[in-house]
Amino acid sequence: MKVSNLLGWKTSRKIIVFESDDWGSFRFQNKTIRDAYLPNYDPKGWMHYNDCFESIEDLTALESTLKSVKDKNSNYACFTFLMNPANPDFKKIKQSHCQEFYNETFLDTLSKRKDGDDILNWYKTALKNTLIEIGFHGREHLNVNSWMKDLRVKDEITIKGFEDNVWGHNIILSKKEKKRHRSTYNFTSYSEIEDLKLNIKEGIQLLNETFNQRTTYFLPPDGPYHLDLNQSLADNGIKYIGLSKKHKNPLDEKWHQTKIFWLGKKTKEGLRVVTRNVIFEPSSPRQKDWLKYALENISLAFNNNKPAVISSHRANYSGSLNEQNRSNSNQQLKSLLENIIEKWPDVEFMTSSQLGELIAKGKKSILNK
Numbered sequence: 424m425k426v427s428n429l430l431g432w433k434t435s436r437k438i439i440v441f442e443s444d445d446w447g448s449f450r451f452q453n454k455t456i457r458d459a460y461l462p463n464y465d466p467k468g469w470m471h472y473n474d475c476f477e478s479i480e481d482l483t484a485l486e487s488t489l490k491s492v493k494d495k496n497s498n499y500a501c502f503t504f505l506m507n508p509a510n511p512d513f514k515k516i517k518q519s520h521c522q523e524f525y526n527e528t529f530l531d532t533l534s535k536r537k538d539g540d541d542i543l544n545w546y547k548t549a550l551k552n553t554l555i556e557i558g559f560h561g562r563e564h565l566n567v568n569s570w571m572k573d574l575r576v577k578d579e580i581t582i583k584g585f586e587d588n589v590w591g592h593n594i595i596l597s598k599k600e601k602k603r604h605r606s607t608y609n610f611t612s613y614s615e616i617e618d619l620k621l622n623i624k625e626g627i628q629l630l631n632e633t634f635n636q637r638t639t640y641f642l643p644p645d646g647p648y649h650l651d652l653n654q655s656l657a658d659n660g661i662k663y664i665g666l667s668k669k670h671k672n673p674l675d676e677k678w679h680q681t682k683i684f685w686l687g688k689k690t691k692e693g694l695r696v697v698t699r700n701v702i703f704e705p706s707s708p709r710q711k712d713w714l715k716y717a718l719e720n721i722s723l724a725f726n727n728n729k730p731a732v733i734s735s736h737r738a739n740y741s742g743s744l745n746e747q748n749r750s751n752s753n754q755q756l757k758s759l760l761e762n763i764i765e766k767w768p769d770v771e772f773m774t775s776s777q778l779g780e781l782i783a784k785g786k787k788s789i790l791n792k
Contacts (some may be wrong), residue, residue, distance in 0.1 A: 431698070431729075432687030432782050437770040438730035439494075439721070439763060440778050441502045442665065442699065444644065445737040446557075447529050448507040448564035449589065450474045454744055456587050460595055466708040468595055473706050473748045474738035479538040481749060482545045485740050488753045489554055492760045494772045500760050501553060502735075503775040505560035505642050505665075508629040511570075513588045521574040521585075524567050529633055550634060556774035558640035559661065561607035562626030565590055568615055570604040609647035610673050620655040627659040639663060640697075640775045649673050650682065653692040663779030664694045686729065687782045695779045700724050701733040705755040706748055714758055718766070725767065730778060 450471060451457035461472050489500040508529045515525035533539030549555045570590055573581035581604070584592045591605040603609075608619055630638045641656050642665030649672045656664065670682040688696040701720040705713045721731040735756075742749025763770055773781070 429727075431685030432785070433728040434730065434781075434785075435728055436730075437725055437767045438778060438781075439500070439770055439772050440697075440730060440732045440775055441500070441703075441735055442505060442558075442642065442732060442775055443502050443735050443737055443740075444505045444560060444642070445474065445564060446477060446504040446506045446560075447510075447532075448560075449476055449510045450591065451589055451744065452476065456589060457744055459587065460589075460592050469707050470736065470738040471592070471595060473745050474736070474741050475743045476532065477542065477737065477741065478743050479541040479545060481740055481742055482542065482549075484742070484749055484753050485756075486545070486549065486554060488757045488760070491757050492764050494764070495769045496771060498772050499552075499554060500772045501555060501774055503556045503558050503640065504737075505558045505644075506630065507560050507562065507564045507644070508626060508633055509563050511563065511565060511590065513585065516574075517585075521571065524571050526563060528629060546634065550636070553774070556640065556776055557630060557634055557636065557638065558642060558665075558775060559623075559627050559630055559638050560642060561644045562622045562629065564605055564607060564644045566604050566606050566609055567622070568610065568618065573604070603645075606645035606647045608643050608649065608652065608673075609645070610649070613674070616649070616651060619649075619652055623652060623655045624659055627656075627661070631660075640779065641665065642775075647673050650690070653690055653694055657692040657694060661694065662783070663697055663776055664690070665697045665699070665775065668698050686732075695783050697732060697775055697779055699732045699734045700729060701731045703733050703735045703756075703759060704739055705735075705752045706739045713755060714762065717759055718762055721763065722766075730773075732775075732778070 452475060457472065461468055464472055489502065492500055509526040510532060512525040512527040516523065533543055550557065570581065574585060580593050584590050594603050607622065610619065627638050637660055639660060639662040641661045646667065666684045668684055670684055671680065684696045684698060686696065686698045690696065701717055701724065703713055703717040710716045717733065724731040739752040740749055
């Protein structure tokens with residue numbers, strides 16, 4: 424038994440939650456640009472090789488897979504989409520000679536796509552039918568401060584990406600950690616905190632306006648995130664936060680400053696913590712048999728009276744850069760869902776916020792008092 428399974432909220436109910444990161448964000452926008460950076464498939468760069476802005480084909484394929492099964496309550500399987508509702512507006516940034524940052528919204532991006540209206544209608548219908556929940560994953564999947572700083576000093580690798588309307592490629596071309604621009608809430612000085620608070624406020628407001636909702640779940644992109652930002656989340660309607668079991672704030676380098684979290688723990692700001700305990704990334708070469716690996720970890724969770732909270736990034740279900748990637752991942756996801764239903768017929772599919780609400784309404788764990 425893992426020690427982490429001893430901590431936190433427990434239930435005898437067989438609950439499955441799928442969390443999927445990066446929806447709405449750019450990566451490589453077409454094969455030509457991708458191949459300029461990744462001419463050959465590199466297992467370490469599997470996400471970069473496959474991932475791109477979601478197409479209507481991606482969304483309808485995933486919908487078909489989720490609707491292939493129902494739980495004990497006759498609900499379809501569902502995904503929590505962790506979304507970035509904005510991306511850099513490269514044209515406007517260029518017009519400012521890289522002195523000012525501008526972004527384009529999710530709706531702006533859709534207006535430039537032939538399938539834009541279809542994508543927006545799909546989102547609205549999927550939300551209405553609880554096929555998805557949309558959670559907050561940062562205004563952009565971008566560390567604006569570090570990216571703009573490198574643009575202004577004309578860093579060669581950053582400028583190259585800018586000319587191709589991409590960022591985050593730096594991790595492919597440079598081994599320097601400072602070149603990683605996809606960690607939205609990472610920082611090197613506490614002076615950046617106020618800008619990040621504004622990022623949270625604007626990002627959540629944008630999500631709420633775009634989808635006519637009150638966003639309640641947040642998970643930081645790429646991991647780095649300072650807990651001093653929690654109050655900003657709470658002030659803007661967030662009730663539940665996804666965190667790793669061992670969390671280190673940026674700039675907190677000493678091991679004894681590691682913060683320990685468990686499922687259902689309540690932060691001082693009143694946020695309920697959701698922790699992941701299963702990984703299912705069928706596009707990744709990290710496992711030879713993702714079906715077996717995921718089922719083993721789901722079983723471990725259930726045996727310890729824990730819900731199974733599954734991580735499964737958008738990159739698995741993107742097909743515009745690699746159509747076979749989308750097909751293969753959906754086939755494996757369908758097999759996983761069918762095995763879950765067969766092995767645990769009393770299973771219940773939930774979104775992250777539904778799980779958070781259940782925990783908040785339930786009896787408190789001794790560890791949470």
